[in-house]
Amino acid sequence: xxxxxxxxxxxxxxxxxxxxxxxxxxxxxxxxxxxxxxxxxxxxxxxxxxxxxxxxxxxxxxxxxxxxxxxxxxxxxxxxxxxxxxxxxxxxxxxxxxxxxxxxxxxxxxxxxxxxxxxxxxxxxxxxxxxxxxxxxxxxxxxxxxxxxxxxxxxxxxxxxxxxxxxxxxxxxxxxxxxxxxxxxxxxxxxxxxxxxxxxxxxxxxxxxxxxxxxxxxxxxxxxxxxxxxxxxxxxxxxxxxxxxxxxxxxxxxxxxxxxxxxxxxxxxxxxxxxxxxxxxxxxxxxxxxxxxxxxxxxxxxxxxxxxxxxxxxxxxxxxxxxxxxxxxxxxxxxxxxxxxxxxxxxxxxxxxxxxxxxxxxxxxxxxxxxxxxxxxxxxxxxxxxxxxxxxxxxxxxxxxxxxxxxxxxxxxxxxxxxxxxxxxxxxxxxxxxxxxxxxxxxxxxxxxxxxxxxxxxxxxxxxxxxxxxxxxxxxxxxxxxxxxxxxxx
Numbered sequence: 001x002x003x004x005x006x007x008x009x010x011x012x013x014x015x016x017x018x019x020x021x022x023x024x025x026x027x028x029x030x031x032x033x034x035x036x037x038x039x040x041x042x043x044x045x046x047x048x049x050x051x052x053x054x055x056x057x058x059x060x061x062x063x064x065x066x067x068x069x070x071x072x073x074x075x076x077x078x079x080x081x082x083x084x085x086x087x088x089x090x091x092x093x094x095x096x097x098x099x100x101x102x103x104x105x106x107x108x109x110x111x112x113x114x115x116x117x118x119x120x121x122x123x124x125x126x127x128x129x130x131x132x133x134x135x136x137x138x139x140x141x142x143x144x145x146x147x148x149x150x151x152x153x154x155x156x157x158x159x160x161x162x163x164x165x166x167x168x169x170x171x172x173x174x175x176x177x178x179x180x181x182x183x184x185x186x187x188x189x190x191x192x193x194x195x196x197x198x199x200x201x202x203x204x205x206x207x208x209x210x211x212x213x214x215x216x217x218x219x220x221x222x223x224x225x226x227x228x229x230x231x232x233x234x235x236x237x238x239x240x241x242x243x244x245x246x247x248x249x250x251x252x253x254x255x256x257x258x259x260x261x262x263x264x265x266x267x268x269x270x271x272x273x274x275x276x277x278x279x280x281x282x283x284x285x286x287x288x289x290x291x292x293x294x295x296x297x298x299x300x301x302x303x304x305x306x307x308x309x310x311x312x313x314x315x316x317x318x319x320x321x322x323x324x325x326x327x328x329x330x331x332x333x334x335x336x337x338x339x340x341x342x343x344x345x346x347x348x349x350x351x352x353x354x355x356x357x358x359x360x361x362x363x364x365x366x367x368x369x370x371x372x373x374x375x376x377x378x379x380x381x382x383x384x385x386x387x388x389x390x391x392x393x394x395x396x397x398x399x400x401x402x403x404x405x406x407x408x409x410x411x412x413x414x415x416x417x418x419x420x421x422x423x424x425x426x427x428x429x430x431x432x433x434x435x436x437x438x439x440x441x442x443x444x445x446x447x448x449x450x451x452x453x454x455x456x457x458x459x460x461x462x463x464x465x466x467x468x469x470x471x472x473x474x475x476x477x478x479x480x481x482x483x484x485x486x487x488x489x490x
Contacts, residue, residue, distance in 0.1 A: 147458060149178060186217075313375070380459035400429055
């Protein structure tokens with residue numbers, strides 16, 4: 001006898017859509033088909049859409065920013081909010097700051113997650129101080145502990161790496177077959193524009209979007225791709241907001257480079273005009289890169305649907321709209337002093353389901369791919385996560401595809417204290433959420449205790465295997481390129 005059978009639902013994966021039953025035992029999917037037998041618990045799902053639990057592979061949880069601010073959400077509130085929105089695995093960032101050992105970073109972050117998360121979790125590593133010790137045995141030790149992806153920055157004064165350091169990280173990642181993700185914005189362009197705007201007295205939140213010009217994003221994206229191409233190291237450009245940066249990624253992909261893209265809800269549903277609100281209200285929408293315009297939204301939608309963007313993540317960066325967060329620098333801070341980030345964990349899946357699947361922009365299979373399956377493959381946790389298959393964890397979402405929900409701060413479960421999508425109506429919402437066969441959300445209530453989530457050990461990923469297209473400058477007659485890369489490149 002099985003622990004549970006979900007009967008008669010339309011089961012959707014990235015590849016297939018099939019009406020079938022799902023049998024679950026010991027937290028795993030053990031059978032798919034019809035007339036599977038008996039179970040302790042039977043869930044009738046006829047007429048319902050069933051998808052794998054979402055994987056949010058870019059979210060900032062219980063993380064101290066480069067300016068010293070702690071996010072509003074800890075692992076309990078963030079994982080709770082994620083679960084209500086149909087996400088069953090989160091991959092936030094164990095963030096190194098200058099002078100920190102990766103061992104200390106991991107141990108502290110792992111303790112916080114273990115004590116509080118109600119769903120499963122893995123980590124990326126932010127590298128802000130790539131010393132010899134960090135890049136040597138410490139990185140190898142982190143891979144052994146299950147962190148196989150690293151994030152680096154081209155902006156933020158205390159986090160940014162110069163091109164030489166970026167090359168060092170890319171080179172080491174290639175050796176370790178680990179995936180590098182990069183925040184691509186030109187720091188000096190942003191700094192110069194900020195100085196000029198402030199000198200002219202332009203300090204309101206709306207000028208944040210102007211200081212983070214599209215060319216700052218596209219130039220940095222082009223440069224990051226060029227550095228990755230030099231070493232033939234796969235690279236993920238995260239939170240892409242502009243048509244120009246999207247075009248850079250698409251061109252690289254068309255040339256056969258292993259360059260991947262990620263985008264987020266704020267670039268589909270917000271614009272720079274949202275920053276131009278009365279008083280300081282525009283501060284609620286300040287994030288980097290900033291939202292652009294309707295034309296950029298259209299390009300981002302196309303990129304999400306045509307495969308330019310492999311993953312759709314929230315970039316959940318929750319800071320309260322008060323002195324503990326967005327307004328930590330005072331009641332009326334200049335735009336450069338406003339904490340960067342918007343909340344989005346809980347709304348990520350429902351908003352994309354409603355505006356993507358519900359309007360016919362994307363298929364259910366594409367929806368599953370960009371919200372779950374591709375992230376699982378990219379970060380080495382597939383097929384344990386990200387699909388509905390025999391042997392996979394029973395991470396499952398049953399949707400009420402007709403339910404209409406008007407988004408508001410009061411109905412969400414994070415601790416940001418506001419949502420930039422207030423008043424937006426979506427059609428389709430998770431009705432039942434399972435994590436490893438446990439009922440996490442039912443009857444609009446959390447059913448599990450804090451700390452009941454489990455750590456997921458990420459493996460190496462095919463996404464991180466070089467393409468074999470290193471540039472010719474690295475392969476002169478001396479064969480220097482082959483020696484430095486450890487491979488023969490034609």
